[in-house]
Amino acid sequence: MASRIAARFAALRAEGRGALIPFLEAYDPDHATSMAILRGMPAAGADLIEIGVPFTDPMADGPIIQLAGQRGLRAGATLAGTLEMVRAFRADDDATPVVLMGYLNPILSYGPARFAADAAAAGVDGLIVVDMPPEEAAVLAPHAAAHGLDIIRLVAPTTDDARLPLVLNASSGFVYYVAITGITGTRSAAPEALEAAIPRIRAHTDLPICIGFGVRSPEQAAHAARVSDGAVVASALIDNLAKSLDAAGGPAPDSARRVLDQVRELAAAVRAARQGADAA
Amino acid sequence: MNKPLTRPNTLRSGPDAAGKFGGFGGRFVAETLMPLILEVEAAYAAARKDPAFDAEWRRLLKDYVGRPSPLWFAERLTKHCGGAKIYFKRDELNHTGAHKVNAVLGQILLAKRMGKKRIIAETGAGQHGVATATVCALFDLPCTVFMGATDVARQQPNVFRMKLLGAEVVAVESGAATLKDAMNEALRHWVGNVEDTYYCIGTVAGPHPYPAMVRDFQSIIGEETRAQMMEAEGRLPDMLVAAIGGGSNAMGLFHPFLDDAAVRMIGVEAGGHGVDTPEHAASLTGGRPGVLHGNRTYLLQDEHGQILEGHSISAGLDYPGVGPEHAWLHELGRVEYVNATDAEALDAFQTCSRLEGIIPALEPAHALAHVLKIAPTLPPETLVVMNMCGRGDKDIFTVAKLLGEDF
Numbered sequence A: 001m002a003s004r005i006a007a008r009f010a011a012l013r014a015e016g017r018g019a020l021i022p023f024l025e026a027y028d029p030d031h032a033t034s035m036a037i038l039r040g041m042p043a044a045g046a047d048l049i050e051i052g053v054p055f056t057d058p059m060a061d062g063p064i065i066q067l068a069g070q071r072g073l074r075a076g077a078t079l080a081g082t083l084e085m086v087r088a089f090r091a092d093d094d095a096t097p098v099v100l101m102g103y104l105n106p107i108l109s110y111g112p113a114r115f116a117a118d119a120a121a122a123g124v125d126g127l128i129v130v131d132m133p134p135e136e137a138a139v140l141a142p143h144a145a146a147h148g149l150d151i152i153r154l155v156a157p158t159t160d161d162a163r164l165p166l167v168l169n170a171s172s173g174f175v176y177y178v179a180i181t182g183i184t185g186t187r188s189a190a191p192e193a194l195e196a197a198i199p200r201i202r203a204h205t206d207l208p209i210c211i212g213f214g215v216r217s218p219e220q221a222a223h224a225a226r227v228s229d230g231a232v233v234a235s236a237l238i239d240n241l242a243k244s245l246d247a248a249g250g251p252a253p254d255s256a257r258r259v260l261d262q263v264r265e266l267a268a269a270v271r272a273a274r275q276g277a278d279a280a
Numbered sequence B: 001m002n003k004p005l006t007r008p009n010t011l012r013s014g015p016d017a018a019g020k021f022g023g024f025g026g027r028f029v030a031e032t033l034m035p036l037i038l039e040v041e042a043a044y045a046a047a048r049k050d051p052a053f054d055a056e057w058r059r060l061l062k063d064y065v066g067r068p069s070p071l072w073f074a075e076r077l078t079k080h081c082g083g084a085k086i087y088f089k090r091d092e093l094n095h096t097g098a099h100k101v102n103a104v105l106g107q108i109l110l111a112k113r114m115g116k117k118r119i120i121a122e123t124g125a126g127q128h129g130v131a132t133a134t135v136c137a138l139f140d141l142p143c144t145v146f147m148g149a150t151d152v153a154r155q156q157p158n159v160f161r162m163k164l165l166g167a168e169v170v171a172v173e174s175g176a177a178t179l180k181d182a183m184n185e186a187l188r189h190w191v192g193n194v195e196d197t198y199y200c201i202g203t204v205a206g207p208h209p210y211p212a213m214v215r216d217f218q219s220i221i222g223e224e225t226r227a228q229m230m231e232a233e234g235r236l237p238d239m240l241v242a243a244i245g246g247g248s249n250a251m252g253l254f255h256p257f258l259d260d261a262a263v264r265m266i267g268v269e270a271g272g273h274g275v276d277t278p279e280h281a282a283s284l285t286g287g288r289p290g291v292l293h294g295n296r297t298y299l300l301q302d303e304h305g306q307i308l309e310g311h312s313i314s315a316g317l318d319y320p321g322v323g324p325e326h327a328w329l330h331e332l333g334r335v336e337y338v339n340a341t342d343a344e345a346l347d348a349f350q351t352c353s354r355l356e357g358i359i360p361a362l363e364p365a366h367a368l369a370h371v372l373k374i375a376p377t378l379p380p381e382t383l384v385v386m387n388m389c390g391r392g393d394k395d396i397f398t399v400a401k402l403l404g405e406d407f
Helices: A006-013 A031-044 A062-076 A079-090 A106-112 A111-121 A134-139 A141-146 A163-168 A193-200 A218-227 A235-244 A255-272 B032-050 B051-065 B075-081 B100-113 B127-139 B147-155 B155-164 B179-192 B210-217 B220-233 B246-255 B325-334 B344-354 B362-377 B390-401
Strands: A021-026 A047-054 A100-102 A126-129 A153-155 A175-178 A209-212 A230-233 B024-029 B069-075 B085-089 B116-122 B144-150 B168-172 B197-199 B240-246 B264-272 B288-292 B294-299 B336-341 B383-387
Touching: A006 A021, A021 A062, A021 A209, A021 A218, A021 A235, A021 A255, A031 A047, A031 A255, A047 A062, A047 A079, A062 A235, A079 A100, A079 A106, A079 A111, A079 B024, A079 B179, A100 B155, A106 A111, A106 B155, A106 B288, A111 A141, A126 A134, A126 B246, A134 A141, A134 A163, A134 B024, A153 A163, A163 A193, A163 B264, A175 A193, A193 A209, A193 A218, A193 B100, A193 B147, A218 A230, A218 A255, A218 B127, A230 A255, A230 B069, A235 A255, B024 B288, B024 B325, B032 B210, B051 B100, B051 B168, B069 B220, B075 B085, B075 B344, B075 B362, B085 B220, B100 B127, B100 B210, B116 B127, B116 B179, B127 B144, B127 B155, B144 B147, B144 B179, B147 B168, B155 B288, B168 B179, B168 B383, B179 B197, B210 B246, B210 B325, B220 B246, B220 B383, B240 B246, B240 B362, B246 B264, B246 B325, B246 B383, B264 B344, B294 B325, B336 B344, B336 B362, B344 B362, B344 B390, B362 B383, B362 B390
Parallel strands: A021 A047, A021 A230, A047 A100, A100 A126, A153 A175, A175 A209, A209 A230, B085 B383, B116 B144, B116 B197, B144 B168, B240 B264, B240 B383, B264 B336
Antiparallel strands: B024 B294, B069 B085, B288 B294
8 A cells, every 4th residue: 555645745746736734732622622623624625634642741842732732631642542533533534644743752651663553553654753863763663664654754954964864864754844943833934944945955855845833824834835845834723722722721612613714724825825836 | 672781891981872871861852953962962072082171171170169079077977877987078068059060160161162152051959050050150151041930939049049140040831840841941942042052951861962971070079089088098988879860969979980899889869758659759769761851761751651740859859850871870780779758858958967067958868868777787897978969058948948947
């Protein structure tokens, strides 16, 4: 079976556009709401979906995703529970790629071999493990490869040309370009910076490249998807979700709908932005 | 994942090129930080080979910090215990009142060599923050210290000291707002300011090269102890005892003796309300291996790999991890790791004050609590060195409250 990620990027290339990759945090603010958001995302225009796995100490995340993780943990999120969400999602959708983003310790605790097997069986397609650079990947990468899971690597503005091949050779599925030297949900890269950064990476890899960190508005998503192969939007969606919650952090009746409406707006902008069109 | 724990010819050659002590340590950081970590590693390797760097560091230790710190024969405490001969390594007499300044000076000199323009640090009890703020004042470098909001509230004197020294203190509200969260926030800040900022880590944890680098600077403690004990007794000590939070004072005392098989070493973790309760900070006794803050080590964590909060009467020990070299020495069995409870540390704090006229910090009070337990069982010719790694001025308010005194 060709991987869902490769198939999806091939289809998008044929369409001549980039991907919209919205993010949700598992169990934020509770299981039912995050499940409703996950199920609704493909129809709202998600091309791939990234699911954050809550961790107590998210080193690379700003306050918005930190709080999302804390809400998720309070609601009982676990790695096993996150895999169950994907399994349930797969009952209705066998095409939309799902990527888990998280930190290494819950995976080590689960057991890397068992995790890779269970994640693949649940229908996960790729993994972004923030605190596992290529130098430390031996703990998980062989198990992921054995089960057909892509390891999607982050490339940062600080990743210099000497280091790029090491990072890219350890990548599969796609490459996630971290647009800023900073944590999630804080600031955005200048369009010119992205236009300079992506060709530098492109020169070293044939993998699709997607841009995340600081992609918030439909305009920013459209620009990112035009200069690269996709836009990851995370904190802006979580922010919107968080604002819909009641004082105790519980969901409002329209919480999921508000997030999905925002995904629709982002998708419309990304779909209108043809690749190869005037990027100026 | 663990490399087999075969015992090398020397225990002093670690870590390996990947920053590993056996299966512990490493560089588990986000890609944004990876190039910077490698830059710190290269800069430190070059600095170590530069005699001028070493000479400047030693000059500052002598004339600014007041090293060597004395090795004190605690005669009244020895009589009180009625067993082993007890010595204190007096690192509480250092400028800023703790051992932290040894490694801060080394790291700030390194930051200057690297051309960094500002310094950040995390702090728990405030001792590392005060040391960093002090050295930044000396070198005219802007300094930002991240401190959990809970610790800011319970360590007000140190917060004020840092401000007096010109540092900015950021109260971290995330998580439980203690040392672990301060370290998360310092790492996040560093990710956003990699170009001009050096992160001065306070203990033998974090990504490689920090555990090795901080250990190297702190090893001045053990090197001095070796020479001083030879002078005082004509032989090496039989036993070394030190408190363990992250483990920098212990690593500094132990490392120069690791290959002296006859020297027994004991690390004392914070037992809080007891290691059979959830309220403790004994990572080696009550934790299991995992990855946090850039290294693989023993961590307090739940069955899902979520990190637990440590608890200790001492704000400097309530960290849910421990330096990776300690994790390795624990698995090798070279160092014994025990624990002392809040109550035992509080007793030792008072005993030491009355018998020796030395008010210890609550951190070494844990080491002392173990000495009080073990010394009476040992023959009088046994030489025990306890690292008095900090003075207790910062703790008198906490202790007064626990003893029912109201100022």
